[in-house]
Amino acid sequence: MAVPDQVISEVSSLRDEINAHNHRYYVLDNPQITDQAYDRLYRRLQALEQQYPELASGESPTQRVGSAPATHFETVEHRMPMLSLDNAFDESEMYAFEKRLGEKLGLGNEPLSYTAEPKLDGLAISLRYEQGRLVGAATRGDGKSGENITANARTIASIPLQLVGDPVPPGIEVRGEVYMKLADFAGLNEYQKRNDGKVFANPRNAAAGSLRLLDSRITASRPLTFCSYAIGWIEGYELPGSQYRRMHLLRSIGLPVSAYIERVQGVRGCLDYYQRILAQRDSLGFDIDGVVFKLDNVGQQEQAGKVAKAPRWAVAYKFPAQEVMTRLLDVDFQVGRTGALTPVARLEPVSVGGVMLSNATLHNMDEIHRKDVRIGDIVIVRRAGDVIPEVVSPVVAERKGDLPLPQMPAQCPVCGSDVVQQEGQAAWRCSGGLVCAAQRKEAIKHFASRKAMDIEGLGDKLVEQMVELGMIQSIGDLYRLEHSQLAGLERMAEKSASNLLQALETSKSTRLARFIFSLGIREVGEAMAEALANAFITLDAIMQADIDTLQQVDDVGPVVAENIVQFFAQERNRDIVQNLIKQGIHWPEIESSDKTGSQPLAGQTYVITGTLEGLSRDQAAALLKAKGARVSSSVSAKTSAVIAGAKPGSKVGKAEAFGVEVLDQAGFESLIG
Numbered sequence: 286m287a288v289p290d291q292v293i294s295e296v297s298s299l300r301d302e303i304n305a306h307n308h309r310y311y312v313l314d315n316p317q318i319t320d321q322a323y324d325r326l327y328r329r330l331q332a333l334e335q336q337y338p339e340l341a342s343g344e345s346p347t348q349r350v351g352s353a354p355a356t357h358f359e360t361v362e363h364r365m366p367m368l369s370l371d372n373a374f375d376e377s378e379m380y381a382f383e384k385r386l387g388e389k390l391g392l393g394n395e396p397l398s399y400t401a402e403p404k405l406d407g408l409a410i411s412l413r414y415e416q417g418r419l420v421g422a423a424t425r426g427d428g429k430s431g432e433n434i435t436a437n438a439r440t441i442a443s444i445p446l447q448l449v450g451d452p453v454p455p456g457i458e459v460r461g462e463v464y465m466k467l468a469d470f471a472g473l474n475e476y477q478k479r480n481d482g483k484v485f486a487n488p489r490n491a492a493a494g495s496l497r498l499l500d501s502r503i504t505a506s507r508p509l510t511f512c513s514y515a516i517g518w519i520e521g522y523e524l525p526g527s528q529y530r531r532m533h534l535l536r537s538i539g540l541p542v543s544a545y546i547e548r549v550q551g552v553r554g555c556l557d558y559y560q561r562i563l564a565q566r567d568s569l570g571f572d573i574d575g576v577v578f579k580l581d582n583v584g585q586q587e588q589a590g591k592v593a594k595a596p597r598w599a600v601a602y603k604f605p606a607q608e609v610m611t612r613l614l615d616v617d618f619q620v621g622r623t624g625a626l627t628p629v630a631r632l633e634p635v636s637v638g639g640v641m642l643s644n645a646t647l648h649n650m651d652e653i654h655r656k657d658v659r660i661g662d663i664v665i666v667r668r669a670g671d672v673i674p675e676v677v678s679p680v681v682a683e684r685k686g687d688l689p690l691p692q693m694p695a696q697c698p699v700c701g702s703d704v705v706q707q708e709g710q711a712a713w714r715c716s717g718g719l720v721c722a723a724q725r726k727e728a729i730k731h732f733a734s735r736k737a738m739d740i741e742g743l744g745d746k747l748v749e750q751m752v753e754l755g756m757i758q759s760i761g762d763l764y765r766l767e768h769s770q771l772a773g774l775e776r777m778a779e780k781s782a783s784n785l786l787q788a789l790e791t792s793k794s795t796r797l798a799r800f801i802f803s804l805g806i807r808e809v810g811e812a813m814a815e816a817l818a819n820a821f822i823t824l825d826a827i828m829q830a831d832i833d834t835l836q837q838v839d840d841v842g843p844v845v846a847e848n849i850v851q852f853f854a855q856e857r858n859r860d861i862v863q864n865l866i867k868q869g870i871h872w873p874e875i876e877s878s879d880k881t882g883s884q885p886l887a888g889q890t891y892v893i894t895g896t897l898e899g900l901s902r903d904q905a906a907a908l909l910k911a912k913g914a915r916v917s918s919s920v921s922a923k924t925s926a927v928i929a930g931a932k933p934g935s936k937v938g939k940a941e942a943f944g945v946e947v948l949d950q951a952g953f954e955s956l957i958g
C-alpha cells in the first residue's frame with residue numbers, strides 16, 4: 286500500500302521540527318518548548334514510522350536507540366593525528382608558555398590573543414560528516430588511530446546526525462569531548478545499584494565505559510553529552526582565520542560548543558579567566574580539570590607548530606585535582622535527623638580541589654562492603670560539585686597485611702540506644718527516637734507542628750535555641766518550661782513568653798490520634814495514627830500490641846508495625862510518654878465500635894482523592910469520622926468507597942481494579958447528608 290502524501294509530508298516536517306528543537310536544546314541552550322510538548326512530537330513521529338516502515342531513515346531523530354552488539358571495534362586511522370595538550374600547573378608556567386610562543390613567532394613580549402574554554406573531563410572523539418551527514422566516529426586511541434564507535438556516537442542526543450546551514454561543508458571532521466554531567470552520573474549510579482550493575486567511580490569512567498560498549502543499545506540508555514572544541518580537517522569550505530570564530534561557525538552548523546568560550550588577551554587575560562572558571566567549578570554541573578588556552582590566530586598556530594604529540598600553540602592550565610589519595614585513619618558514625626547512622630571517614634588531612642579535607646562520607650554499611658574499604662587503607666577521595674566529599678575506593682595494591690573492616694556500633698554513639706537495621710533497608714538507625722540528642726530538635730519541631738500538638742508560637746528557630754541552651758532535652762521537658770526561663774531568651778518578650786505558656790497549656794487537650802502522630806514514630810503519618818487510635822481505642826493497647834496484632838489494622842504493614850513495636854520497646858520512650866500524660870495531656874475517650882454501631886457510617890472505610898469543592902480533604906475526613914467512618918490513605922479490597930473530587934489521582938484506577946465504588950462530590954454530599 287502506498288504511503289499517503291499527507292503522511293510523507295507530516296513525517297518530514299516532524300523530523301525537521303524535532304531536529305530544530307534538538308538544535309535549540311543542545312547547541313543554543315535555549316529550548317523553546319516544554320519536555321512534554323517535545324515528547325508528543327517525538328512519539329507522533331515514532332508512531333508514524335512504525336506504521337509506515339517504508340519511511341524508515343537512519344537520519345531520523347528517532348534513530349538513536351542503538352543496534353545489535355558488535356563483536357569488536359574496528360580500528361580507524363585518523364587522517365590528521367589527534368594531539369594532546371601540554372599542561373601548566375601555576376602562573377609561572379603560563380608566563381613561560383607565552384614567552385616560548387612569542388619567541389617562536391618572533392614577536393617578543395607582545396601579549397597574544399587566545400581562545401579560552403573549560404577543559405572537560407571526559408574522553409576525546411572525532412566525528413566525520415559527509416555532505417552534512419554523520420558517517421563516522423572514532424575514539425582518540427593513541428592519537429594516530431582509534432576505535433570506530435560510530436554506532437555508539439549515533440545514540441548521543443547532542444551529536445547531530447545531520448548538520449544544518451546552507452551550504453553545509455562537503456566534508457568535515459570535528460573533535461570534541463564526550464562526558465557525563467554530574468546529575469546524570471548520580472542517576473546512572475543509582476540505577477546501576479538498584480539493578481546490581483557496575484557502579485562507576487567517577488563521571489569520566491562512566492562516560493568512557495558507556496561509550497566503549499559493544500552493544501550500542503546500552504550506550505543509548507546512558508546519559509552522555511558531547512561538546513566540540515576543534516576542527517580536525519575540512520574540505521570545500523572557507524574557514525575564518527580565528528579559532529574563536531571557527532568555534533562559532535561550528536555552533537552555527539549545528540554542533541554544540543562550550544557556553545563558556547571566550548577570547549582573552551595575554552597571560553593576564555588567561556589568569557583572570559582561570560580564576561573566574563575556578564570560582565564556578567562547583568556549580569557547573571559537570572567535571573572539568575582545568576581550562577584550555579589556544580592561540581586565536583590560526584596563521585600563528587601553524588607557524589608555532591607542534592612538539593612530539595602536543596601543539597606549541599595551546600596549553601591546559603590544570604585545576605587542583607578533585608580526586609586524591611590519602612589514608613583512612615578511622616571510621617566514625619554520625620547520627621542524622623531521622624536517626625540513620627552514616628559512616629564518616631576520618632582522613633589524614635589532604636587538599637582536594639583546593640580545599641582541605643579530613644572527613645568524607647562512606648554513605649552506608651552496604652557501600653563499605655561493596656567497596657571493601659578497610660581502616661588503615663590508602664583511599665581515593667573525591668570532592669566535586671555540590672556533592673558531599675566521598676571515599677571512592679581503596680587502593681588495594683597499597684594494602685599491607687590484614688586490615689579491619691569498619692563495624693557498625695551496637696549502641697548509638699550519641700545516646701546509647703540500640704542501633705537497629707530493618708529488613709530490606711541499607712540504613713542502620715538509632716532506636717532512641719525522642720531521647721537521642723541528634724534527633725531531638727527534629728522530634729520537638731514535629732511534636733509542636735500544626736497537625737501534631739499544634740503549639741502556637743513554638744517555631745523551629747525557638748526549638749533550636751532551647752535545645753542548644755539545654756533548656757529542653759526532649760518533648761517531655763516542654764510542659765515544664767517556666768515563664769522566667771522563656772522570658773530570658775533572645776527575641777522573646779514578656780508577652781510572647783506568656784502566650785507560649787498559654788499555647789502549651791491549650792495543646793494539652795488533644796485527641797489520641799494527634800498524640801500518636803506527634804510522637805514522630807517513623808512512617809506513622811496522620812492517617813495511620815488515626816487508624817491506630819480507632820482500632821485500639823486506648824494508648825495502652827497500642828503500646829502493648831505486638832507486630833501481628835498491629836498488622837490487623839488496615840494500612841499497617843510489617844515495616845510500620847515493627848517501627849511501632851521498636852519505638853515503645855525503648856524504656857525511655859515509654860517514660861516520656863507516661864510523663865507527658867502525668868503533666869496533663871489528655872484526650873476524649875474514643876467510642877468503641879459497639880457504641881459507634883449506632884452511627885450511620887460505622888464499620889465503613891473511605892479513601893479521599895482529588896479536590897472537593899468547598900472543603901479541604903481534612904474537613905471531608907472529619908465529616909466522615911463524625912459519622913463513625915474510618916478514613917484511610919490507601920485503597921484496598923476492604924475500602925467501602927473512594928471519594929473522588931476534581932483531578933483525582935491513581936486511586937480511582939485502583940478502586941476500579943478492586944471493584945470498589947467511586948463517589949463524586951454529589952455522592953459524597955448525599956453520604957454525609
Ligand code: IVH
Pocket residue numbers: 368369370402403404405406407408409425462514515577596599601
Ligand atoms: S584541545 C590540539 N580543548 O584534553 C588540541 N582538549 O589533554 C587538542 N580536552 O585529548 C585538544 N577539553 O580529551 C582541547 N576544550 C578542550 C578540551 C580538551 C578537554 C581533553 C581532550 C584532549 C585532552 C588533552
